[in-house]
Amino acid sequence: MSWRIPLFGSQQQQTDPNFQDIPTQSWYPPSVVGSSSRPSTPTSSSASSHQRASDHPQSSSRGQPSPAEAAGIIARLKDKSIEELQRLLKDKEAYNAFFNSLDQVKTQNNVRDELRKETLQLARENLEKEQRILELRNQCTIIRTTELAAAQDRLTDLERQKDDIMRSYSPAALLDKLQTSMAKLDEESEELHQKFLEKDIDLPTFVQKYKKLRTTYHKQALLHLAGQTSLR
Numbered sequence: 001m002s003w004r005i006p007l008f009g010s011q012q013q014q015t016d017p018n019f020q021d022i023p024t025q026s027w028y029p030p031s032v033v034g035s036s037s038r039p040s041t042p043t044s045s046s047a048s049s050h051q052r053a054s055d056h057p058q059s060s061s062r063g064q065p066s067p068a069e070a071a072g073i074i075a076r077l078k079d080k081s082i083e084e085l086q087r088l089l090k091d092k093e094a095y096n097a098f099f100n101s102l103d104q105v106k107t108q109n110n111v112r113d114e115l116r117k118e119t120l121q122l123a124r125e126n127l128e129k130e131q132r133i134l135e136l137r138n139q140c141t142i143i144r145t146t147e148l149a150a151a152q153d154r155l156t157d158l159e160r161q162k163d164d165i166m167r168s169y170s171p172a173a174l175l176d177k178l179q180t181s182m183a184k185l186d187e188e189s190e191e192l193h194q195k196f197l198e199k200d201i202d203l204p205t206f207v208q209k210y211k212k213l214r215t216t217y218h219k220q221a222l223l224h225l226a227g228q229t230s231l232r
Contacts, residue, residue: 069104076102171231178224185217 076098077085088095099105167173189210196206 175227182220189213
């Protein structure tokens with residue numbers, strides 16, 4: 001925060017005949033030293049304008065103090081002697097001491113110190129949480145490499161079982177099962193008929209078993225035909 005501080009009051013300029021002998025070559029920037037050393041006496045119109053500006057103090061966009069702030073600085077300077085003002089011009093340490101004693105500068109420094117403390121506190125809290133963050137990261141790594149991998153394998157196995165079950169109960173698979181069962185029943189019927197021809201079984205037994213086999217066969221044949229029709 002850099003302000004241009006007016007160092008001379010009009011009353012002191014009029015009372016001291018050696019005022020013009022104040023050296024202008026100092027450590028101050030040209031914008032400060034090169035400014036007019038003899039401020040003009042405010043007229044009634046300028047005084048009125050200054051009064052209006054004081055009613056609504058605003059800081060300059062270039063870091064200049066507002067009229068109210070400048071008035072406060074002038075009030076600090078008006079009671080200083082010419083020697084003290086000369087010292088402020090020539091002695092950087094004296095100028096810095098005076099500058100840092102201003103209420104506006106103290107306020108800015110206090111705000112800066114508070115922000116610095118808060119920043120340091122946040123940094124310390126983040127450092128304290130670093131170990132916990134590392135522990136959680138390691139746990140996530142373990143879960144990802146062991147428990148998650150096992151769960152993924154289990155999920156893959158269940159999905160494979162589901163696919164197998166879905167395929168086994170698909171319409172095409174059911175028709176194939178019916179076709180296989182019909183072929184087996186037909187084969188058993190032929191074997192039973194062959195046994196009857198060879199007189200290995202009697203007629204009542206043959207009729208009872210053969211009727212049962214052929215009835216089951218034709219039921220499955222009807223189901224197979226209906227299934228094929230529905231799939232077309």
